[in-house]
Amino acid sequence: MLDIAFIAHDRKKDEIVNFVIAYEHVFQGHNLFSTGTTGKRIMEATKLKIHRFMSGPLGGDQQIGALVAQNEMDLIIFLRDPLMAQPHEPDIIALLRLCDVQGIPVATNVATAEMLVRALDRGDFAWRELVDKYKPEEV
Numbered sequence: 714m715l716d717i718a719f720i721a722h723d724r725k726k727d728e729i730v731n732f733v734i735a736y737e738h739v740f741q742g743h744n745l746f747s748t749g750t751t752g753k754r755i756m757e758a759t760k761l762k763i764h765r766f767m768s769g770p771l772g773g774d775q776q777i778g779a780l781v782a783q784n785e786m787d788l789i790i791f792l793r794d795p796l797m798a799q800p801h802e803p804d805i806i807a808l809l810r811l812c813d814v815q816g817i818p819v820a821t822n823v824a825t826a827e828m829l830v831r832a833l834d835r836g837d838f839a840w841r842e843l844v845d846k847y848k849p850e851e852v
């Protein structure tokens with residue numbers, strides 16, 4: 714069971730909802746997280762239970778980033794709007810930077826998200842289960 718986060722900017726909300734509907738059978742059985750409004754939209758459209766953090770502009774990206782920093786997030790699907798300035802741009806950049814620090818798979822468009830969810834379905838994320846299992850003790 715992996716920890717997976719969904720995030721989408723406003724003009725990408727319909728896209729992420731349709732994407733999650735299409736792959737609901739793959740996502741069920743995992744621990745699902747999201748920023749506030751994205752999770753609300755997905756839960757209204759599917760049977761999935763999602764732990765919702767705050768809305769992105771209020772700190773939701775940072776809350777998910779905190780889990781990434783602790784290597785406690787396995788996959789992030791973050792459909793960004795590349796054509797609209799976001800007031801919380803620094804939070805978004807920080808989240809993506811932390812994904813690179815920890816080597817966490819993150820999709821920022823639906824084409825990459827498709828590849829990752831198919832890999833998830835095939836079992837290609839088994840290495841993340843090992844990360845969870847053999848996490849070093851805190852020092």
Ligand SMILES: O=C(CO)COP(=O)(O)O
Pocket residue numbers: 720721722723748749750751752767768769770773774805
């Ligand atoms: O702004 C976001 C990510 O940067 C998304 O936040 P919401 O899901 O609350 O709309």
